[in-house]
Amino acid sequence: MTVSLRDVRMIYRTGPRPVPALDGVSVRFPPATFSAVMGPSGSGKSTLLHCAAGLERPTGGTVSIAGTTLGDLGETALTRLRRDRIGFIFQAFNLVSSLTAAQNVALPLRLAGRRPAAGAVTAALAEVGLADRAGHRPSELSGGEQQRVAVARALITRPAVIFADEPTGALDNRTSRQVLELLRALVDEHGQTIVMVTHDPVAAAVADRVLMLADGRLAGEFTEADAGAIAARMTALESAC
C-alpha cells in the first residue's frame, strides 16, 4: 500500500477553542491509483493532505508511506522522506521565478545534494510536453505550462506518491484539461500514485475514485463517477453542512 492512514485525528489548538479538523479518518491509497479528495470548505481536505504528506503531524492515528510509519521518524528523517519519496503540486505552481524550467525541475535533486542523471531533466520536461522550453523562466511560460513544469519537478525524484492541492484551481478549462490528462497519463502509463484535493467535479471525475469529506470524516467514496454525479453529491453535502 503506497499511503495508508489509520484513524487519523487532528485537533488544532491555536485559537481560543480547539478545532477538530480530522476526526478519525482511515483510508488507503493503493499504488498506481488516482484519488480525488473533495468536500465542503473547512471539511478537512488540506489537513488530510498535509498529514498524509508528513507536512503536519496528526494529533492521533498513524500515517505510513511505502511501508514507513511517519510518526516513527524524527524531523530530519521526515524531511528526507518528503524530499525523496513525495512529489508536491500546488495551485500556485510555486516555481522559483529566477530559475529556468530545467533548473526548477532539477531543484529537488539539487536540494538533496544530488546531481540529476544525464538527460533526466530533459526527459521529465519531455514527459510533460515541454522539452523545447527548458531555458524559459516561469514569467515566459503560460499558467498551464508553469503547472506542467511543476509536474515535471514533482516527477524528477520518481516519488512513491504525488500530492496535488488544487492543481487546476488557477487554470482555465482548456489548460486544466491538459494538466488533468497529463496526471491521468502518469498513473496509466507510469504507475504513478496521485492524491489530489479539488473543488472541481470535472477534475475529480478524471480520478479513479473520489473521497468525500464532511466535518473531518469520510462521508462517502465512489468510483467511475461522472462530473454530474460528483457535483450532485457535493451539493447535497454542502446543504447538509
Ligand SMILES: Nc1ncnc2c1ncn2[C@@H]1O[C@H](COP(=O)(O)OP(=O)(O)OP(=O)(O)O)[C@@H](O)[C@H]1O
Ligand atoms: N493551522 C490551523 N490552525 C487552526 N485551525 C486550522 C488550521 N488549519 C486548518 N484549520 C481549521 O481546520 C478545519 C479544516 O481546515 P482545512 O483547511 O483542512 O479544510 P479544507 O476542506 O481544505 O477547506 P477549503 O476547501 O476551504 O480549503 C477548518 O475549520 C479550519 O479553520
